[in-house]
Amino acid sequence: MPSKTILECRGVKKHYGALAAVDGIDLKIKEGETVGIGGPNGAGKTTFFDLISGLTAVTSGQVLFRDQPITGIAPHLLFQQGMARTFQVTSGFASLTVLENLLAAIIFGSGEERPGLFVRNQHRERAMRVLDECGLRDLSAHTVGDIPVLARKKLMVASAVVHDPSILLLDEPVGGLMPAEIDEFIQLMFKLRSKGICIVFIEHVMRFLTTVADRALIIHQGKLIYDGQPKGIAADELVRSVYLGSSASTLGGNAS
Ligand SMILES: Nc1ncnc2c1ncn2[C@@H]1O[C@H](COP(=O)(O)OP(=O)(O)OP(=O)(O)O)[C@@H](O)[C@H]1O
Ligand SMILES: [Mg+2]
The missing domain is CATH 3.40.50.300 (P-loop containing nucleotide triphosphate hydrolases)
Structure with a gap:
């Protein structure tokens, strides 16, 4: 350690x-x-x-x-x-899909001076890898405004970890989540912790x-x-x- x-x-x-x-x-x-x-x-x-x-x-x-x-x-x-951060109030672009939200975080958080709006294969691959890790792959095409609160909370974490x-x-x-949902979130935390991220x-x-x-x-x-x-x-x-x-x-x- x-x-x-x-x-x-x-x-x-x-x-x-x-x-x-x-x-x-x-x-x-x-x-x-x-x-x-x-x-x-x-x-x-x-x-x-x-x-x-x-x-x-x-x-x-x-x-x-x-x-x-x-x-x-x-x-x-x-x-x-x-240094990545999420906020107490669940956010995200409600009218975009889960994948589009991740792509936005990847492209605009990249640090490139002029990131542009073109989605490259590497952006998409990175987004799908993070969605997989956070248990959101099946919801990738869903509009964020339509997904359950647990998924929205996971998406906030996913958007924060896109650049490792x-x-x-x-x-x-986990504010407002049910006990079983909290258990699921705990597993996500263990996964991120095992990657060596300071949480x-x-x-x-x-x-x-x-x-x-x-x-x-x-x-x-x-x-x-x-x-x-x-x-x-x-x-x-x-x-x-x-x-x-x-x-x-x-x-x-x-x-x-
Ligand atoms: N921008 C601000 N202007 C004036 N007072 C503020 C501002 N931000 C926070 N405060 C005050 O500072 C104190 C600490 O607020 P803070 O939001 O940090 O508490 P917290 O521990 O996060 O509470 P909670 O558990 O309810 O989220 C509170 O009295 C709050 O009203
Ligand atoms: Mg607070």
């Missing part, structure tokens, strides 16, 4: 007026690690992703991707350098977090209050009091 740091945060803060949405996070994430992030609504998890993916500028502190500060680097350039990222950031990938995800569904992650982080009021084994979350008094509370039982089974 490689142990090089792929992402580092040094005293990262984001203030919105008087609100400290992210309030001084120090962190190192290693290549190939799978890290699950939890925490109450409004804790600052998505804002934290916005900071590490270059979508939002830090108020103070520094984010380093492969030892280089990301300050001022646009998200699409970070994508070309191997070294780090993949997923914001609540960092935000998720309220504790069963998913504890099954997929080999390290858990809990954020509360913009601060990191837990960094350790996923199986230790339920026993941590502070985490229980501010986050899990009576829902600690969800660690065993259902979506929160």
Whole structure:
């Protein structure tokens, strides 16, 4: 297992007026690690992703991707350098097919200065390989607006991994899915993890977090209050009091 740091945060803060949405996070994430992030609504998890993916500028502190500060680097350039991200709200071009969505991600995420609109064989082959990996091949000709929510969520992941990222950031990938669908998503995560991709995800569904992650982080009021084994979350008094509370039982089974 490689142990090089792929992402580092040094005293990262984001203030919105008087609100400290992210309030001084120090962190190192290693290549190939799978890290699950939890925490109450409004804790600052998505804002934290916005900071590490270059979508939002830090108020103070520094984010380093492969030892280089990301300050001022646009998200699409970070994508070309191997940092891919999905969003909390399921997106995608609803009127295009699943395959066309993937082709768009491949062509426009390629980093070519003038990508053009021509679909080459290599684009199509890559798209079909990724669709296969993500269990979407049978839906390739379906319009995205017509496919089930599980498939749309898988498509977001598929679109993010088209250029073989070294780090993949997923914001609540299984929110709203049924337990059996979550199981299917877990298998997809295992597959991506086995390819050596570093996966960092935000998720309220504790069963998913504890099954997929080999390290858990809990954020509360913009601060990191837990960094350790996923199986230790339920026993941590502070985490229980501010986050899990009576829902600690969800660690065993259902979506929160
Ligand atoms: N652009 C913004 N302007 C002002 N306040 C913001 C902005 N973005 C986020 N916030 C505030 O920052 C805090 C953290 O929000 P964030 O979306 O990061 O929480 P979260 O942990 O992802 O919550 P959830 O689990 O509900 O998705 C919230 O109080 C939110 O209202
Ligand atoms: Mg969020």
